[in-house]
Amino acid sequence: MNKSKYGIYGGQYVPEILMPALQELEDEYSRYRNDPQFQQDLNYYLRDFAGRETPLYHAKNLSRKYKTKIYLKREDLVHGGAHKLNNTLGQALLAKYMGKKRIIAETGAGQHGTATSMAGANLNLDTLIYMGAKDVVRQKMNVYRMEILGARVKAVESGSKTLKDAINEALRDWVTNVDTTHYLIGSVVGPHPYPMIVRDFQSIIGKEVKEQIMQKEGRYPDSIIACAGGGSNAMGIFYPFIENKDVSMFAVEAGGSGMELTSKAALHSASMCTGEVGVLHGACTKVLQNQNGQILESHSISAGLDYSGVGPELAYLADTGRINPCHVSDEEALNAFHEMSRLEGIIPALESSHALAYVMIKAESGELGDLVVINLSGRGDKDLETVIKAGKWKGGNI
């Protein structure tokens, strides 16, 4: 297999201008990934700045209710409130080692933009975040967060004015400023070597789980459940377990408000479950598209899952049967959001609520086994406004 491909997926579908930069990134990454100094620096930032390792928490009340032993990997406790910083610290440090002065990133809800701004501020890199104009309005608080951290936020007015257009605009910036700039992609998407690099930096999640579950249970879990938009938290927790064939893996996509498509938009973001093979943002993968090959706008109540494509390696693992793609709706995720908050005293991100919802729905069927790990990829403080607007407020009189 071509090193840049996962089966038919992956590859490098980018303008010629960027090809040398992708080569440079691949070369520099393979130079530093095993470099002791780089590893030492990264470990330092992950421990003392990001707060790793994160706990693997036995959710007793959830376990009791669903008659399954459920552990939560607490990525919500990472600095910034989500797993995103694992990747941004790794890539920002890499950019620094590569001598780049400037980093750019796309963001949908603002989580990756915030994590990039944190890493950029700490490592003294000039930071510019592209964000769809619609998302700028929907996620005002995260825009403030990024600006307070010293980043500039540029609202993208082209196309559907959401995440996919922010990626297009970041690619255009990179094409223009490729000598000075590192494009810090936030998920396991884009052209090779990005899906590999982001997966590697996020794999710390699964590596920790492997040790922690062994200590606590003396065995690996029967199943691991993670939500998947682009799929970075899913790849991060799955990857170290790929060869452990007894561990089932479920990638929960956003079923949105229904599984239908129109000629311009999908009501969901379930590209693994329903997408067709296509080329988007530099990679061949499963893509939500119409019969003419135009990319469809996606939908999810959770902005972090609202994306028309998915990481190429996930698409490949789904085709081979190693992971099971599935989906839950906006409403199911909202219910899980509330149930989790009340049962365990942890407010989960709406993204992670999709993984929780799947477990709540499936636990009693026995399909998931007796010992389950859920990647709690982020905390839900950022989602309160969305939850209130959805009319699903269960917090008393306001």
Add this chain to the structure above:
Amino acid sequence: MRISDKFEELKSRNEGALISYICAGDPSTELTKSAVKALIKGGADIIELGLPFSDPCADGPVIQSATDRAISAGMTPERYFELVSTLQVDVPLVCMTYYNIIYKRGIKKFIEDCSSSGITGIIVPDLPVEESDELGLACAKNKVDLIFLVAPTTNENRLHKILDKSTGFLYMVSRTGVTGGSTDIGTDIADLLTGIKKCTDIPIAVGFGISNRNQVADIISYGAEGVIAGSAFVDIIASGKNVEHRLESLACDLKSGCRE
């Protein structure tokens, strides 16, 4: 008409080629038809007709907007080939589109449709040479030229790989960046051209940020066989004012730079 025949013809007249881009269906197929006629009347030697894609990451704002207008007005690959087959023109027609559009239709079918509708060359800005084998085979079989881009960032090793696969002409990107805006035509472009010409006999056309006659004259004097202009024409279409007449006179002006 094949692209190589056109370059031969121009060579014998000692002229550079004017390659003009517009986006099919922007804002209607009717206007595209009359715009193509106006461009040819003004002196365009090759017409590059964009088949719009929802996510054109190599294009600047002018062509992005054209793409949006064309898709909203209902342009599809099906209608594109219908439109092309009704254009009765005696210049080469080149299709510019992104890879997903081709992939979704089926590579073989797409290129067969190009061939039967009258497209004789294809440019795919998000398809680097490494990913192009399947498309290259289909193109060779159907006598459609596959036109690659080279950029200021392309090193010699890559240049040779690209030249190995290039047919029709080589699209030299004048600067890092996206389409549109304005480009200073300086010695770096001359150097780049000289470097490439040492390695190949294939005609070279320079594009990105080309909008006036002086730029064109400079590029041709540096040894390029042609220039590509797009956003400048699309701007006129977007204005909606006196479109055919202004397209014709801009083409005429740029073409005069090809003759200096």
